[in-house]
Amino acid sequence: MKRTHFFKSLGVLAALLIALPAAVIGWQWLGPEERGAATPAPDPTRQLAQGQYLARAGNCMACHTARGGAPYAGGRAIASPFGTLYTSNITPDKTTGIGQWSADDFWRALHHGRGKEGQFLYPAFPYTSYTRLSRADSDALFAYLQSLPPVARANQAHTLRFPYDQRMLLGLWRALYFTPQSYQPDPRQDAQWNRGAYLVQGAGHCSACHSARNRLGASIEPLALAGGVIPALQWYAPPLHGGADGLQDWSTADIAALLKTGVSPHAVTLGPMSEIVGRSLQYLNDADVSAMAVYLKSLPASAADDAARPASVEPAEAERIMKQGKQLYGTLCVDCHGGKGQGSAPDYPPLAGNRAIAGPHPANAVRAVLNGGFPPSTAGNPYPFGMPPFGPQLSDQEVAAVVSYVRNSWGNQGGLVSAAEVNRYRSVPLD
Template sequence: MTRALFIVVALVLLLAGALVGLNLRGEDPLDDAAVVATPELIQRGEYLARAGNCAGCHTERGGVPYAGGRGIDTPFGTLYSPNLTPDPATGLGQWSAAHFWRAMHNGRSRDGRLLSPAFPYTNYTLVTRADSDALYAYLRSLPPVAKANREHAMRFPFGTQAALGVWRALYFKPETHTLEASQTAAWNRGAYLVRGLGHCNACHGHRNALGATGGTLDLSGGLIPVQNWYAPSLSDPHEAGVRDWPAQETATLLKTGVSPRASVLGPMAEVVIGSTQHLRDDDLLAMAEYLRSLPPTSTRVTSPQGPEPDLARGEKLYGDHCAGCHGAAGEGAKGLYPALAGNRAVTMKTPANLVRVLMEGGFAPSTAGNPRPFGMPPFAGTLSDDDMAALLSHVRSAWGNQAAPVSAFEVSRYRER
């Protein structure tokens, strides 16, 4: 018994040591050299904060920008974003540039605590120290806001340091962005923005049961946890792949929210409003060049569930509620309402976004390049699950569209947040 106990204790200590070691990978001693916050550095940091859409998470509705408090719902509970203003008691006032860099590069707070990957340090680890210092200088230049950080409401054990340590040991290793010598300077810049600051795979990557993606290269699409919007694959030509698009058209979509072939809705509209519309044209073209280089992937086919849809009923519902804007043959109205015929947003394998649009309405972002976008009203109080299933099944099979029908079960699944 004594020997067995000794072996168990030894194994536990060995595992604990390995866990600690894995969580200390890539951590160098803190460099406390001060950052000289020149006007140029602060301006650069402001631009980088836009590129990372930092205010999007660190500003609660109606709140002071960067003062935190926004609830971020996850399958494991709710986290509340911290205060990034330089208040000494509740914000970054006592943080050094080295502390901030460690948070970005290693996912560790000023006091050494492990941060939740809801803060996308798995992407920000690619951000350079120079850009981290610029972000720090900008955030320190903001007016301080005394606003205490809210305690997270996570289900046990997901919010514990032990659970975070296991997660990091399994799925995180600090990285450095390296230039690809065989690629252009624009491609390398685009890769840096998409994989790092832009953290595009935080939405467009497939997540496993513990919320981890396949890494910054995974842009294969995935259902956004809790929100039930689907972030389409950026490499699949049947979803949101842009390999055959002119680079300028992709840049225009990111700048204005609309292009001749697509418009953005839902969570991506927030990204355009808060981030990409403010980026320089050369950076948007660089992102487009990188996205156009992604190897094409195939659509994962899913089988419909439930009984055959009532297409005749769906056709009537379309005529009653949709044809006035989208046209009797799904042709749309150029510059006003998108065509539904041949629209890959309509024929994607998952109908999640179609359900969300019927539920909530469809609203492209208001941007400088498209200040008064046309929108679509919500039908949550008008159409039942069966109505939505019939209508969407009609739209996905009419005018040459060839997509699987939608069941009332699927509508019910995607209706709820």
């Protein structure tokens, strides 16, 4: 009898373990959706201009355009820890694009993260941020996309590992990490601050890069913008809050300069941020860029959750590494970045106090030394100075030494870097 009772209890437990997730997924699938209030645009020309502006603010073309492909026709591979996703065709082609979508369907995708037929969308499409867009902005963006030339390009299937390829399981992810919500202005703040918050939290989707992620790919404290490693790309997006490890020593004008031109007295953009400035932020008007800067500067400090562990070495070995790094720095770097890491703004960024270089992750410093790089060419900085790649001439140990020296000199306390780490970054694709 006891054994029978045990097996009955086990069966009940198993049934509950199956029924509960199924109920959560069912609620996510069948739950009510707020449709938003669509209103006819009094000036269609102005609506199209607004939509084009928002498309640039969200950098939509960058993700939805394959290298060498037609704009917005999709097919760009997005690497993730779970496999590879391919962006969709958002031109108005009626067979392969969104030509048969309505403005309501588009709002559903942005606000609720669901496709035309109701399917859950993978959060590589940042609907967790786009949900904050107003219905008017969603309609303007849709109107602009519908005005583009249609391109017949079939969408490519994602190649994800099991169980991440089971789309219905996204219902569980959504229950844990996503709630549709429009941006609500903070009555304690002025119009400029609220405009900046709306752009940073919504169309700009800054948290997609500047927040650490958990093992299921969800952003940790997305509104804190405490910095984090961009999955698969292996670039470190530094904190964007106003704390000591973020933008505390930056003026709003310097923040705006970096966003608009890619250079500032404190830093220059490299890697993914250069693409964002070059393709997106430089086209925003000065008022919006300043609003974003004001909002970012106001954010309170927040500790990042994914700090890397510096290499642990014996004191004698650390001294040898620093000595070798100093010698290499004097040969390769001092002419541009100065003997005290002070740089020569805006062409050559300072290394002393540079959080992107001397922060918790060495990725940016290692990749800059290996591969070099340029800030974007922008209207405010059309002929940027760049850094040459030293990867071909330096060994992993030499790169580790010079990066370790930079990360631990002039007040920096970034920790040492190992040759093994350098070797890992050497094999990471450039984009």
